[in-house]
Amino acid sequence: MKPPLFLFRHVTKRFGDRVLLNIDEFAVSEGVCTLISGDNGAGKTTLLKIVSGLVKPDSAKVQVKDVEMSWAKARAKIQRSVVYLHQEPYMLDTSVERNVAYGLRLHKEPRASIYEKVAEALRWARLDHLAHRNARSLSGGEKQRVALTRARIVNPSVLALDEPTTNMDQQSRISTYQLIDELRNEGMAILVASHDQTGFTPIADHHFQLLSGKLIEVEPAFKRSRGTNITRLPG
Amino acid sequence: MKPPLFLFRHVTKRFGDRVLLNIDEFAVSEGVCTLISGDNGAGKTTLLKIVSGLVKPDSAKVQVKDVEMSWAKARAKIQRSVVYLHQEPYMLDTSVERNVAYGLRLHKEPRASIYEKVAEALRWARLDHLAHRNARSLSGGEKQRVALTRARIVNPSVLALDEPTTNMDQQSRISTYQLIDELRNEGMAILVASHDQTGFTPIADHHFQLLSGKLIEVEPAFKRSRGTNITRLPG
Amino acid sequence: MESLTDASLKALSLLVSGDAELWAIISISFGVSLQAILYTTPVALLTAYALAHFDFPGRRTLVSLFHTLLAVPAVVVGLTLYLILSRSGPFGDLKLLFTQTAMVLGQMALSFPILVAMGHSALQSADQRVWETAHTLGATPLRAMFTVMHEVRYGLFAAVIAAFGRIIAEVGCSMMVGGNILNYTRNITTAIALETSKGQFAQGIALGIVLLVLALVLNYSLSTLRHRLAMQA
Amino acid sequence: MESLTDASLKALSLLVSGDAELWAIISISFGVSLQAILYTTPVALLTAYALAHFDFPGRRTLVSLFHTLLAVPAVVVGLTLYLILSRSGPFGDLKLLFTQTAMVLGQMALSFPILVAMGHSALQSADQRVWETAHTLGATPLRAMFTVMHEVRYGLFAAVIAAFGRIIAEVGCSMMVGGNILNYTRNITTAIALETSKGQFAQGIALGIVLLVLALVLNYSLSTLRHRLAMQA
Amino acid sequence: VSAAQRPIRLATTTSTDNSGLLRQLLPPFEEQTGYKVHVIAVGTGKALRMGRDGDADVLLVHAYDDEIRFVSAGYGVNRRDVMYNDFIIVGPESDSAKIRGLKDALSALTKIQRTKGPFVSRGDDSGTYKRERWLWQQAGIVPGGSWYREAGQGMGKVLQMAEELDGYTLTDRGTWLAHKVTLPHLKLLVAGDERLYNRYGILAVNPKRYTGINFQGAMRLIEWVTSQQGQDIIKNYKINNETLFFPLAVTH
Numbered sequence A, B: 001m002k003p004p005l006f007l008f009r010h011v012t013k014r015f016g017d018r019v020l021l022n023i024d025e026f027a028v029s030e031g032v033c034t035l036i037s038g039d040n041g042a043g044k045t046t047l048l049k050i051v052s053g054l055v056k057p058d059s060a061k062v063q064v065k066d067v068e069m070s071w072a073k074a075r076a077k078i079q080r081s082v083v084y085l086h087q088e089p090y091m092l093d094t095s096v097e098r099n100v101a102y103g104l105r106l107h108k109e110p111r112a113s114i115y116e117k118v119a120e121a122l123r124w125a126r127l128d129h130l131a132h133r134n135a136r137s138l139s140g141g142e143k144q145r146v147a148l149t150r151a152r153i154v155n156p157s158v159l160a161l162d163e164p165t166t167n168m169d170q171q172s173r174i175s176t177y178q179l180i181d182e183l184r185n186e187g188m189a190i191l192v193a194s195h196d197q198t199g200f201t202p203i204a205d206h207h208f209q210l211l212s213g214k215l216i217e218v219e220p221a222f223k224r225s226r227g228t229n230i231t232r233l234p235g
Numbered sequence C, D: 001m002e003s004l005t006d007a008s009l010k011a012l013s014l015l016v017s018g019d020a021e022l023w024a025i026i027s028i029s030f031g032v033s034l035q036a037i038l039y040t041t042p043v044a045l046l047t048a049y050a051l052a053h054f055d056f057p058g059r060r061t062l063v064s065l066f067h068t069l070l071a072v073p074a075v076v077v078g079l080t081l082y083l084i085l086s087r088s089g090p091f092g093d094l095k096l097l098f099t100q101t102a103m104v105l106g107q108m109a110l111s112f113p114i115l116v117a118m119g120h121s122a123l124q125s126a127d128q129r130v131w132e133t134a135h136t137l138g139a140t141p142l143r144a145m146f147t148v149m150h151e152v153r154y155g156l157f158a159a160v161i162a163a164f165g166r167i168i169a170e171v172g173c174s175m176m177v178g179g180n181i182l183n184y185t186r187n188i189t190t191a192i193a194l195e196t197s198k199g200q201f202a203q204g205i206a207l208g209i210v211l212l213v214l215a216l217v218l219n220y221s222l223s224t225l226r227h228r229l230a231m232q233a
Numbered sequence E: 001v002s003a004a005q006r007p008i009r010l011a012t013t014t015s016t017d018n019s020g021l022l023r024q025l026l027p028p029f030e031e032q033t034g035y036k037v038h039v040i041a042v043g044t045g046k047a048l049r050m051g052r053d054g055d056a057d058v059l060l061v062h063a064y065d066d067e068i069r070f071v072s073a074g075y076g077v078n079r080r081d082v083m084y085n086d087f088i089i090v091g092p093e094s095d096s097a098k099i100r101g102l103k104d105a106l107s108a109l110t111k112i113q114r115t116k117g118p119f120v121s122r123g124d125d126s127g128t129y130k131r132e133r134w135l136w137q138q139a140g141i142v143p144g145g146s147w148y149r150e151a152g153q154g155m156g157k158v159l160q161m162a163e164e165l166d167g168y169t170l171t172d173r174g175t176w177l178a179h180k181v182t183l184p185h186l187k188l189l190v191a192g193d194e195r196l197y198n199r200y201g202i203l204a205v206n207p208k209r210y211t212g213i214n215f216q217g218a219m220r221l222i223e224w225v226t227s228q229q230g231q232d233i234i235k236n237y238k239i240n241n242e243t244l245f246f247p248l249a250v251t252h
C-alpha cells in the first residue's frame, strides 16, 4: 500500500479553555474517501480547515512523503494539494461561469480550453442555463452546486468537502455521491464532513465520528466494493 | 373547519422571461403544517418569502378573514403574523443571547422576563453554554439552531421555515421535528420548505411538490395522527 | 534661518506652555466642528440609508451628485454661505456673518456630502438579509434601519471620523464666514493660515501638532471604546 | 455688494466663454490631482489591505493614526513640505518648491491617509471566506488580495472618489508649495482663493461651478462605467 | 537675451498683485528680456521669510523698517524705493465716530476708540498692520475689547468685513480703489496725514547665501521697475481714473 499523502499527527486546537481537537493521527491517502461525522460544534469544520491549511492548529505535525515537519512548514504544500469546500460557500460577486473558472484562470491555461472545461462542468451540474447569471442571485441549492463545481474543476489531489450536499435536491445529491465515487476511483483523496450519513456511508472507505476532540472509527453500515454505481437515493 | 388565516390566490412571480411561480391557491391555516418540496431553483424560497411579505410577487391576491385584497394591501398584516427563517440564516453581529432576544426586545416586555424566556429557549436548543459568544463565531449547525430559536421565540401565528434542519446534527433534527409538531398542535401555522422529506413528511399535514411553478399535492407516505411522539430518526 | 527641526522644536516648546489664547482657539475649533458633526450626522445617515435601501428613479444620479459634492472646495461653500448671510443677501438680517453659528452652518454643509457618500457605501455593503431578519422578527422600518446601521457600524464610524477630519481641518469656509476674529471665530486652521501668512512657520506647525495630538487622543479613545463594545457584544 | 443671483449669473456667463487662461488653470488642477491619486492609490490600498488582513501588534494604533491624519489641515501638510523643499531645508537642492511636482507630492501626502482609512474600512467589511475561497482554489496571496479587493470594489471606489474630492478641493497645500503662479501652478482652488481675496466673488463662484461640473461629469461617467461592468459581471 | 533663462521668483505683497499693477508692469519686461517672472503673492511677513529662506529671488514689499533690517542682516541687497501711495481710514457711511474729513489720523483713531468703533484690524504681520499698531501707539491707546476685531486676514477680506460689520479700518489706497465698487457702505473718511505715507521697496535676495538664486534676473527686474519706462507704467496705472501708486525711483 502507498503511504498517505499527508499524515497529520497530534493535532490540537483550543478555543479559550475548551480543547476542541486532540487528534493523534489522521491520514489523507490517495483514492480514499473519508467521512467525518459528529455533533454540531464537534469540530468537523475546524479539522477540515486545519487539514486544508486554512486554520492554524495550536500544534500539529504533518508527515509528507515520509518526512515529518511542523504544520506551519507543511502549510504551503498542503495548500497546493487540498481544495476546501466551505460549509456555507461564498459566491464571488460575478457570473456563475467566472465563479467556476476562478481556479483554472489562476494557472496559465488557454482561455478557450478553460471555458470548454467550465461549460462541461456546468452541464454536469445542470447549471449551464445559469452560466451568465450573477452567482449571488442563485437559490441555495444552486449555489451549493456552483461551489462544488468550482472546487472539483481544479482537480486537486485532495478535496475537503464540508457538508457538500446541504440544500441540494435529490438528483443533485445522487450526482454528488456519484462524482465523489468517481473522483475517488481516479485516485483523488476525499474528505467529507457531513450529517448526511445515510448518503455518504455507502461510498466512504473510512467513517470517523468526532467525539470530545477525538476521531473514533465507525464500522461502516455496509462496505461498498469499488466502482458500484449509486442509483438508489440513500436516506 | 376554521377558515385559513391567509388564503393566497393567483400568485405569480417572474424573473425575466421565466415564470417562476404561477400558483392558483395556497392556504395558510392554524394548526396545520405544510411541507413544500421541489428541485433546486423550483421556487420554494421565493414562495415562502412572498407568503412572509418579504418578496413582492408580480401579482397575488390574499384573502384575510374572508376579505380578499391585493398582496400589497395585505402585506402589513402578513408581516405582523408571519416569521420567516432564512435558508442561510443571518447572525446579527452580537451575542447569541441578544440574537435570540432580538424579536422579544422589540415589544414592551420587561427585560427580566425576556431574558428568562431566552434562557429557557437556549436551554431547549442546547445552546445555553454559548449564550455570551458572538453568534458569528458559531459552527454551521449552532447558527442554524440559534436562528430557529430566534424565530420561534417570537411565537408568531405563522412560522415559515426554509430548510430548518440543514447543518443540524441528528439530535437537533429530532428536537426540531418535535418542536414543529408541538407548535402545530398549539395552533401555529407552519410552512416548511425542505429537501429533508424523510424527516418532515411524518409531521406534515400537507405535502406539496413545487413543479414548473405549480403546487402539486403529494400523498404523504403515511398519515400521522396528531400528537404522536417522534423518537425514531427519519432518514 | 530656522530649519525644519528648529521649527518643530519651537513648536513643541510652544505646545508645552499652553496659554489662554491658544486654548480659546482650540475650544472654538472643536466646539464648532463637534456641533456641526452632531447636527449633520443623523440627517446625513438617514439620507444615506434612503439611498442605499430604497430604489427610486434618479437614485444613481443622486449618489453621483453626492460623490461630486465631495469635490466642492471649502472656500466655495464658504463663499456661497457668505453671499447668503451677507447684508445684501437673503438672510442678511439674521446678522450671522462672522459668528460661530455661521461657521457651524458652513461645516455642516461641508460634512453632509462626505457623511452621505461614505455612509451610503457602508450601508450598501450590508447584507440584504439583515433588513429581512429584522423585519420578519417584528421590527418597525425604523428599528430595522437601526439594526442595519448597527451591523455596518464600523463603516459608519469611519464615515463620521472622515467627516470630522474634513471639517476640523478645513480653513476656507471658516475663514470666509467666520472671519478669523481673535477670541471669537479664530480656530486652529484659520490661526495656522494667519501664522503662515506672517511667515511664522513654527507657530503654524505648532498649531498643527496641537490639532494632531488632540485628534489622536479623540480617535484613540473612540477606537478603544469601540473595541471594548465589540468585545462585549 | 452684488447679490447671490447676480454673482451666479455672472459666473454662468463666464463659464460659457471659456478662455485659454481658464483652461490652463483647469488642466493644472485635474492634471496634478489625477497624478497624485494615481501614484498614491496602489500603495495606499496595499497598506489598507495589510491593516485589514494581517494581525500584528500595534495594528489598532496604526488604524487610529490614519484616522487622525485625516484631521491634518492641508496647510500643515503644505507647510511641512515647504520646509522640506525650501532652499534652507534638506531637499532644497532639488528646486522643487513652487512647481507642479511639489503640488503632486503634497496632494499625495493628503490623499494617502484618506485612502488608507476608507480602504481599510471597506476591506475590513469583506467576508473572511473570500480570502479563504481564493486561497484554497490556488490563488497566490497577491491574487487573493485582488479577489478580496474586487469583492469590495464599491467601497474602494468610494474611497478613491473621496480622496480625489479631498485633493481637488484643497487649497492650503497647493497654495503653499505651488505658490499660485499664473499658468504654472495656479489651479482652480488657488485661483478661487485669489479671486476671493480680491473680492471678486462672482469669479470665485464661477470657478467653483467649473470644478463642480467637471467633477460631476467625471463621477457620472465613472458611475455609469461601474454600472455597466456590474451588469456584465 | 534668451527665452530659456531661468524664471525670476518675485515674492510680493498681495496689494501690488491684487490691484492689477503687476499685470501691466511685468509683461513688457518679460518681452524685452526673455525672463519669465513667477509672481508669488503673499503677505509682507511671508515674503520676507521666503527671501530669508532663499525661496524667492526678489521681493516687492512695503515695510520700510523691516526691509532695512533685512538688508543689514545680510539677507538682501540693493534695496530701492519703487513707489508710494498712502494709507487711509475708511468707515461706514453713517460714521458714528464722526471722523469724516479729519486731517489728523491720531484724533480719528481716538474718536473711534471712544465711540467703540467697531474697528476691524488686519491682525497679521502686514505692513498695514504694523502701521496701524504704530498709529495706536502714537495716539496713546492700547486697543482691545469687543469693538476691536483682529481679523488676521488680507486687506481685501478686512475691507469686506468692515463693510459687513459697519466698521472702520485702515487700508492702503491701492486696495481701497481696487475694491471700492464692491463696498457700497464704506466711505473714505480720513486721508492726508503724513503719518499715513506708504512706501514700497524692491530688493534682491542675497545670492551669497544660497546657490541657485537668480540674482541676475532679480537685478534686471529691479532695474526695470526703477527705470523711466517702468516708473511710467506705475504712474499711468489707474482704476476708474484714479491713480493707485506714485513713482519714487525717478524724479520727474
Ligand SMILES: Nc1ncnc2c1ncn2[C@@H]1O[C@H](COP(=O)(O)OP(=O)(O)OP(=O)(O)O)[C@@H](O)[C@H]1O
Residues within 6 Å of the ligand: A015, A016, A020, A038, A039, A040, A041, A042, A043, A044, A045, A046, A047, A087, B137, B138, B139, B140, B141, B142, B167, B169
Ligand atoms: N473563533 C472562535 N472562538 C470560539 N469558539 C469557536 C470559534 N470558532 C469556532 N468555535 C467553536 O468551535 C466549535 C467547533 O466548530 P466547528 O465549526 O468546527 O464545528 P462543526 O463540527 O463543523 O459543527 P457543525 O456540525 O455545526 O458544522 C464550535 O462549538 C464553535 O462554536
Ligand SMILES: Nc1ncnc2c1ncn2[C@@H]1O[C@H](COP(=O)(O)OP(=O)(O)OP(=O)(O)O)[C@@H](O)[C@H]1O
Residues within 6 Å of the ligand: A137, A138, A139, A140, A141, A142, A167, A169, B015, B016, B020, B038, B039, B040, B041, B042, B043, B044, B045, B046, B047, B087
Ligand atoms: N434576482 C433574481 N434574478 C433572476 N433569477 C432569480 C433571482 N432570484 C432568484 N432567482 C431564481 O429563481 C429560482 C428560484 O429560486 P428559489 O431560491 O426560490 O429556489 P428554491 O426552490 O428555494 O431552491 P433551493 O432548493 O435551491 O433552495 C432560482 O432558479 C433562482 O436562480
Ligand SMILES: [Mg+2]
Residues within 6 Å of the ligand: A044, A045, A046, A087, A162, B139, B140, B141
Ligand atoms: Mg461545520
Ligand SMILES: [Mg+2]
Residues within 6 Å of the ligand: A139, A140, A141, B044, B045, B046, B087, B162
Ligand atoms: Mg431555497
